[in-house]
Amino acid sequence: MILHAKDLCFGYDGRQVLDSLGFDIAAGEILAVLGPNGVGKTTLLKCLNSMHRPRGGAVLVEGLDVFRMARAEVAKRLGYVAQRAEAGRMTAFDAVLLGRKPHMGWRASARDLRLGEAALRHVGLSHLALRSIDRMSGGELQKVCIARALVQEPQIMLLDEPTSSLDLRNQLEVLRTIRHVVEGHGMAAIMTMHDLNTALRFAHRLLLIKDGRVHALCTPDELGPEVIESVYGVAVDIVRHGRQPFIIPKDI
Numbered sequence: 001m002i003l004h005a006k007d008l009c010f011g012y013d014g015r016q017v018l019d020s021l022g023f024d025i026a027a028g029e030i031l032a033v034l035g036p037n038g039v040g041k042t043t044l045l046k047c048l049n050s051m052h053r054p055r056g057g058a059v060l061v062e063g064l065d066v067f068r069m070a071r072a073e074v075a076k077r078l079g080y081v082a083q084r085a086e087a088g089r090m091t092a093f094d095a096v097l098l099g100r101k102p103h104m105g106w107r108a109s110a111r112d113l114r115l116g117e118a119a120l121r122h123v124g125l126s127h128l129a130l131r132s133i134d135r136m137s138g139g140e141l142q143k144v145c146i147a148r149a150l151v152q153e154p155q156i157m158l159l160d161e162p163t164s165s166l167d168l169r170n171q172l173e174v175l176r177t178i179r180h181v182v183e184g185h186g187m188a189a190i191m192t193m194h195d196l197n198t199a200l201r202f203a204h205r206l207l208l209i210k211d212g213r214v215h216a217l218c219t220p221d222e223l224g225p226e227v228i229e230s231v232y233g234v235a236v237d238i239v240r241h242g243r244q245p246f247i248i249p250k251d252i
């Protein structure tokens with residue numbers, strides 16, 4: 001297992017959000033974290049990369065406790081792409097290069113620059129490399145942030161709604177890129193999502209949170225309509241197109 005999360009408990013101002021939540025993820029795996037608004041998906045990602053310190057529980061990356069690591073050590077292992085990117089005044093290339101910071105000396109090496117260029121190419125943004133990120137669309141900025149996590153060369157990518165600002169074509173391209181790097185480099189990705197059908201298509205396993213706990217942890221093929229109804233309060237049918245399952249709400 002590349003990451004092991006055990007019995008995580010976390011709350012804000014005494015209000016419990018995560019309640020003994022645990023799971024494992026293997027190298028080469030994409031895990032979609034699902035559940036309704038406010039259930040604690042972002043909070044979970046922030047606990048995994050030690051931005052939040054849980055009240056109880058542990059997060060181990062290849063057996064090492066992330067809460068005992070220095071910031072740069074965490075960043076070498078876990079690349080985090082936030083839900084809302086902050087756009088400062090710097091070029092897309094410089095913003096991507098920031099992802100090399102945990103690996104860099106006091107200046108970027110030729111390899112750092114090459115990785116930056118390659119990451120921008122991967123997300124289809126080479127032509128905007130010198131554009132300031134405060135002059136980019138929401139989707140372009142989201143892709144810059146994903147490129148920044150790629151150059152970080154982490155073992156695990158934590159992606160908070162990575163496709164929320166992207167059109168259909170860009171959603172597919174970004175998710176394919178993530179799948180390509182995960183499968184090709186023995187990494188893992190944990191991504192929060194609202195689009196259940198996209199999760200069914202791109203994730204190897206689904207983790208559904210309810211009441212701060214793991215309500216279900218299953219493959220797309222194993223997911224039953226009763227789980228969706230219980231977590232989201234919506235009755236659905238699950239139909240198949242070829243072998244691919246799709247969720248269709250019953251009453252629209």
Ligand SMILES: Nc1ncnc2c1ncn2[C@@H]1O[C@H](COP(=O)(O)OP(=O)(O)OP(=O)(O)O)[C@@H](O)[C@H]1O
Pocket residue numbers: 012013017035036037038039040041042043044
């Ligand atoms: N900094 C904070 N201080 C206090 N409460 C917070 C803070 N951040 C989040 N919360 C609360 O914690 C709960 C979980 O929030 P979180 O953002 O993890 O949910 P989420 O599942 O990612 O939601 P969404 O799907 O809407 O992005 C929510 O009730 C939220 O209001």
